[in-house]
Amino acid sequence: MTLPRFLVANARQAGTVAVFLVLCLVLSVLTPHFLTTSNLLNVAQQTVINAVIAVGLTYVILSGGIDLSVGSVLALAGVVLALALQAGWPVPLAIGACLVVGAACGTVNGLLVAFGRLPPFIATLGLMSVARGGALLVTDGRPVSGFDASFRWLATGEVLGIPVPVWCMLAVYGVAHFVLKRTKFGRYVVAIGGNEEASLLSGVPVAACKVGIYALGGGLAAAASVLLTARLNSAQPIAGLSYELDAIAATVIGGTSLMGGQGSVFGTLVGALIMGVLRNGLNLLGVSSYVQQVVIGAVIIAAVLLDTVFKGSKR
Amino acid sequence: MKFTPVLLFAAVSLSLLAGCGRSPDPAASAGSAAAAGPVIALVPKTLNNPFFIDMQRGAEEAARAAGVTLVVQAAERETDVERQMQIIENLIQRKVSALILAPSGSREIVPVVLKANQADIPVLIVDTRLDAAALQASGGKTVTFIGSDNHEGGKIAGQFAVERLGGQGRVAVLEGIAGHETGDARVRGFREALRGHPGITIVASQPANWERDQGYTVFQNILQANPTVNALFAANDLMALGAVEAIAAAGKTGKVTVIGFDAQDEARAAVKAGKMAATIAQNPALMGRTAVERAVALLKGEPVPADIGVSIELVK
Secondary structure: OOHHHHHHHOHHHHHHHHHHHHHHHHHHHHOOOOOOHHHHHHHHHHHHHHHHHHHHHHHHHHOOOOOOOHHHHHHHHHHHHHHHHHOOOOHHHHHHHHHHHHHHHHHHHHHHHHOOOOOHHHHHHHHHHHHHHHHHHHHOOOOEEOOOHHHHHHHHOEEOOEEHHHHHHHHHHHHHHHHHHHOHHHHHHHHHHHOHHHHHHOOOOHHHHHHHHHHHHHHHHHHHHHHHHHHHOEEOOOOOOOHHHHHHHHHHHOOOOOOOOOOOHHHHHHHHHHHHHHHHHHHHOOOOHHHHHHHHHHHHHHHHHHHHHHHHHHO | OOOHHHHHHHHHHHHHHHHHHOOOOHHHOHHHHOOOOOEEEEEOOOOOOHHHHHHHHHHHHHHHHHOOEEEEOOOOOOOOHHHHHHHHHHHHHOOOOEEEEOOOOOOOOHHHHHHHHHOOOOEEEEOOOOOHHHHHHHOOOOOEEEEOOHHHHHHHHHHHHHHHHOOOEEEEEEEOOOOOHHHHHHHHHHHHHHOOOOOEEEEEEEEOOOOHHHHHHHHHHHHHHOOOOOEEEEOOHHHHHHHHHHHHHOOOOOOOEEEEEEOOHHHHHHHHOOOOOEEEEOOHHHHHHHHHHHHHHHHOOOOOOOEEEOOOEEEO
16 A cells, blocks of 8 residues: 555544644744653653553444543552552552452443443443442542552563553553454444444344443553552542543544544554643643643544544545 | 645644743743743642632742742642642653642652652642651652641631530531541641530531532531531631531521631631631741742752741631
8 A cells, every 4th residue: 555545544543643743843842841752751651541541442432332430440440459459469469450340340331331221321420430439438538558669660660761651551552453453352343333233233242242342441441540550659549530531532532433433542542642742741831720721622622623524524 | 635624633733832832921931941040830739729829829929029930830630649740740851940849649749759859859848748658668858848737727726616616516527638638637636626625526527528519518418417516617618618508508507607727718708707607827828939939049059947837827
């Protein structure tokens, strides 16, 4: 495939990348502190948590669903991890327990959606409150903090000059991209989001797939909680408030359609990077906190507008 | 025409950013920062609470007087420690000369204090103390703490309650976010003052997370469960003001002695109007001013004491 043809075939993704590059270019002109190795690594680290949650949401949204519970699931899985670590569990076992809790929450979402026939918005809204309450209950509302250096390595360590959390993010995206593009499950996700009835009629195990999709979303929120807990050296029961909205924004900026069936994991990564770079740049420029919120909101609207305008012009 | 929208979007983001670059805030143009001398950063917990807006005002006055550049950045939510951490990391990238921080989490923010230490940026803590044990365990260092003695403030509130109730009463407490040193210290002080007065009992003590709407609903629920409550201590004014509305809605205005904390303008007005009995005055503007003055002194190489108290008083 020639380059122009590749660009046309992936115009929406190319558009997201173009926006990202323009943003970086503008920032590097406006401030000398942006385009430095240490700042770029800094932005990458700041993007990790949103990006990992957003992969899960990309699968959910691709299948035509939505998951509002990820922020609360992150908090619950995080405090389980922290309590397990403080109880002296070995690090891999504690992380395993954390991921299981996240995936279990997601499975409940999936069962409610697939078999309980609840709209995803409602099912996950309910679990959002349940998981938050659970996190507050088990910790009595207090943060749990202070862990071994071996665990903190997940936040502070570096391999080949790149911080460990960034490697984790890249690994998650690599696997998620492969699963979506190269496995049957991945194709089912897109098919369900494109046309659920047609998928069902052509033999796609729709219900089972949905349970899997939401379990994956919960599991990835838990994975993000591992990185967040290591970063703050502490797990808070009130962590992750409104993180679901950031993750939805990253997914949508990355070109995934809220109607389902269209989008990519790669786009979401770029979407998350756009949000990270924007926040970083506005901090570096010393822009007022109030103006920052306006700018970020405007960018989200502009990105979705871009999507609808583009789809309109294709017809 | 497929790329038209992309160009459109690029143009929009460009103009937005360019607009930001032209902001009247002198700190906004990073290019001039180096020329303008030291840049002092103030990171309050948030900027949607009047307490921190007063702090910002005090800091700005001091910065103007000293001729230094002040950058103020804060998270949208008071509880969003991760975002506060990101803001500080970004300010470290910007190589500010000193960092004044009101921690969103006494323990959670310690790792980024360590990062500032590594970048040789002195850290001054205002309003909320860092957890001493967590700081020591991490090897992090701060220059000073500038803030009120919250424990003492809680005690003053408690003594006032005892006086006002005449030794007999059923008291409710609205706490801040659980695990926050500031709120914990206030409530501890309040409880201490009540000790030795067996006629006064605390019938309910619930967190309302510093927020006004939660103060309203939580106190409404407390009133349902304990209709005879006749005094309330709220660990900040926002929660107290929310509770005042709940009391009005229940038709009990004047029957509950409400004591707040912070002495914000609205709370002072409520005290004057008789809707609140008292509030404890902290002086956030003075905190902001002192913090910037001390940061400037520090940059000049002058010594700075490790603990600087800011006066506290009862407004009734």
